[in-house]
Amino acid sequence: MIVRISRAKEGFADYLITGTRKDSIYTRDQKDRTITLYGNLQIFKQTEKYLNKYKNYESNYIHITLSFSQEEMDKLNEIEDEKIRDELFKELVLIYIKHHTSGYDLKNEVIAYSEAHLPKIQINEKNRQRFPHIHIAIAKYNPLDDTQLKTPFFNNSFLDDVLQSYVCKKYGFEIPRKDETDTNEKIEDENNLEDKIKSKIAITRANWIELLKDIKTSNELLYFLQNDLKLEENRDFKIAGSKTYKYIKILNLQERNKKSNSLNLNGKDFSRFILKNDKNRTFPRHKSKKELEDILLSYYETRIENIYKRKSNKSKELLKNIHHLENQNIKKNINSLTYQSYQQKLFYEHYDYLIKDKLQGYYIKKVDNQIIINNFSKNIKIIDLENQIISNSNSNNLQEEVRIMIEIALAKNWKLENIEPTGNENFINEANRQIAALILKNKKEQIKNTDIEILRAKSPTQQEKVKLQNEELNSKINLQELKEKLDANLILEYAKKNFKLDISNFTITDDNKIDNLKNKQKPKNVIDFLQKELNLSTKEAIWVCEEIYENSVVYSSEIEKKSEYRKKRNEKLR
Structure with a gap:
């Protein structure tokens, strides 16, 4: 699972609603099947609008993307009940939202939204394979007291890596290479910091105190030096000191002073970085699940305390009153x-x-x-x-x-x-x-509601209505006839043309089912294929099959020929 984190001022809500951007020709409904996992998109859009109108924050929200490989989705698709799979998605989302808003009351101080995108269009405009992914956005805004919400510091990727490694080990996902998780924003930040560290910011001890103010432990510091600043051990820094007292020495600082071009990260301002066990240093992805969990819990404990200290008396009183109302x-x-x-x-x-x-x-x-x-x-x-x-x-x-x-x-x-x-x-x-x-x-007079209408964001009542409509549709159509008599080759050709599916990875079985050669799942009938491989809804899949079945002029005359061809081809493959 690859995790990417970025910041922005606006655009998240509109992109999820429309699906359009400069390099895209498809709408959201054409591109993906969407599953709402957390929050309300209309509320998030209104929050975006409010922050841009009334606040002047450098960024208004953080945007987290969780991307799954095809192998990971094959494992998830083995869960037959989609509700169970969606609950797993919701667990993942809640872990990330709670992590980035730790210290705040989730119900009263956090505005966030998340949805999963299961691709219908398999290849994008740049001819790259599209994979299932989850979008999470967290507004940097506390609605309780109209202040900015403080998310974890962004200039240190240590905790991001800890969380990602923990989640991958907990759910059995693959931990990607480090360079796969870097976002453009982070790369730009790293380049800026790297330039600074090798020039002006390296000059004084005070600059280093400011640079490392959000880093709390020696493990975080070592990770920060090597992964964020791209410094190399024994060239740009080294472990110095005695057997019982070890610290980190920064080397080759430009124009620091005439006596020395190095800096010892010890003493009062850097006492938290004293190395207690230098021999067994391991970075997050190599630690056990229990070690990663302990790091996260220790961080949350400290952060909750720090966030509480920052809260105004007004905010504390508001929370107290709200919690009191809950119990009476x-x-x-x-x-x-x-x-x-x-x-x-x-x-x-x-x-x-x-x-x-x-x-x-x-x-x-x-x-x-x-x-x-x-x-x-x-x-x-x-x-x-x-x-x-x-x-x-x-x-x-x-x-x-x-x-x-x-x-x-x-x-x-x-x-x-x-x-x-x-x-x-x-x-x-x-x-x-x-x-x-x-x-x-x-x-x-009839006054039309001018508020934004998100047609795909359905309430439980609306979802139940759609379910009943689907059931009514199923009762009118002979689904068994579609599954048995609609030539699966026609469905593959349709998927190739309309969803850019690479059909070379699929074959047709003797009983007219579609087999994915890249996974061990059972061959699927034409309706299940459209649902599982292309993420179409039941209603969409039935409609596609019905249209092809009814409008295929050559179908009835060619079906026997195609059936014979399939048998001969499969015999050759064997």
């Missing part, structure tokens, strides 16, 4: 809007983003099954309790409070006619007034 049942002194229709299961979105571009100062956060909306300056607190939307009754901004509650109700697809206000008289009157005004307005 709010029943007293509330107004509420209750949805009266119970004919279908309610579905609501996770509103985990700051809506400052709509309403100044509102923060929306999901805590377990509750969604809490706060405006501290206006003393407004609204809580979404699935089939109720409640608020505190001591706000001096009743009109705005009601308006936000109705906005949430509409976001949950509640019908205005079915909303029943309860609570004190002022609240009921104001709620009924606003509801009546909206109903009248809707009758006079």
